[in-house]
Amino acid sequence: MEQISRRRFLDEMVAVTRERDATTHLYVMLREGGGIGVQWEQPGVDHLREFRVLDPDGPACPHCVIIEAVVELAPVLPLDMLRTARSRVQYETVLHTGMLPAPAFARQSVSREVTWLGDCHGAPGNPHTDADCAEHAAIGPSLVTDPLDVDPGAPLPLALREMTGATDVRERLRLACDWRDTAAEVARRSRYAETTWGFLRSSAVLGVPAAGVPGVVYALAPDAPADDRPFADRYAATVRALSGQTSLTYADRVCLVPDPVPGGERMPSFAGAVDVATGQPVRTLRLPSGGRPLSRLGRGVLLLFEARHTMLIRQVGQPRDWESEAALHLFEFGMLEELGGPAYTTAVATYLDALRREGDLLARPQKVLDRRQRKALAQIFGDIDDQELHLWGSVAYRNAIMLMLGSQAAFAEHLRRQAA
Structure with a gap:
């Protein structure tokens, strides 16, 4: 793990990101113990570097360093102001869960003028070290005990x-x-x-x-x-x-x-x-x-x-964010692909083939899957009724629409139009 000053770390992040201009995904990952892993992903090539960032008086707060790094990267990727500001909120939301935050960014266009997408993943592990600043040291799970561990026999207020x-x-x-x-x-x-x-x-x-x-x-x-x-x-x-x-x-x-x-x-x-x-x-x-x-x-x-x-909702009356809703659906698609395996991906592929043949949204999507495919989709969940099967079929159909449109931004626009 390379030991490096805060200023040099930030400069390295910017320089390597500019140099690796074919990068499609960038991850800034907090490691247990306070290290920071940075991975630039290009088609067929991953470039990973591990850092420990030092201030003149000792180890730097890794949380502050990562949040500052995102701000420095914003004009390079680029990230718009909304995603840059939201990255800190998402980072600290993951920190609240007691997991290791990892800001994640993805290119959504070949054009350098189009802003990148942003999210924050979490990995198991203790995110805190003795180097944490007072603000970040105080962020952790709301309760040490189970928040639903209420004594059912205790007197109620x-x-x-x-x-x-x-x-x-x-x-x-x-x-x-x-x-x-x-x-x-x-x-x-x-x-x-x-x-x-x-x-x-x-x-x-x-x-x-x-x-x-x-x-x-x-x-x-x-x-x-x-x-x-x-x-x-x-x-x-x-x-x-x-x-x-x-x-x-x-x-x-x-x-x-x-x-x-x-x-x-x-x-x-x-x-x-x-x-x-x-x-x-x-x-x-x-x-x-x-x-x-x-x-x-x-x-x-x-x-x-x-x-x-x-x-993702922190403010009362927060306006609707269609790209966040698109990312939410992608989160659901990812879970179902892992849980359902070929039964789910086959259903999505069948809808995608139908969409390409039709050249537009399907008039009767509920008729696309044959009996064998519906049975396979249902078996992911066990003994389900027709209404629940229709629900998961509609999710697979939305997944196919996203694949046909080709990007999260295009899918977000589709969701906006459908709501309107």
């Missing part, structure tokens, strides 16, 4: 007792744990899911909705300080704290909000809310029990999809 009973809370906790377990099962089989699973594992607490007060939840966290104010007092204090603020940031935690009453919904969904336990805006993942539950594997994939979506 008064506000929560006024909202519901202990039996309801226990049932919601059971459902939240069951849903989260499905995501863990997917993460054990898919490298794409590791970072998002880390976010769920470290940040997801139980949320109980306030009946009759839309958009309000009570986050039941195991480390919450004792506070026995009634619901009305908590709610009034929350309204006072948030009124008049024009820019609100969501809390680091996310609430899993199960609905124990069977209904028509089968898929999880994101929603913003206000947490009366902390007086903060909070991101929630609504988890239906469903009269006809989806397969466990399917539930895990869908929960990870929505959790990935949630990770």
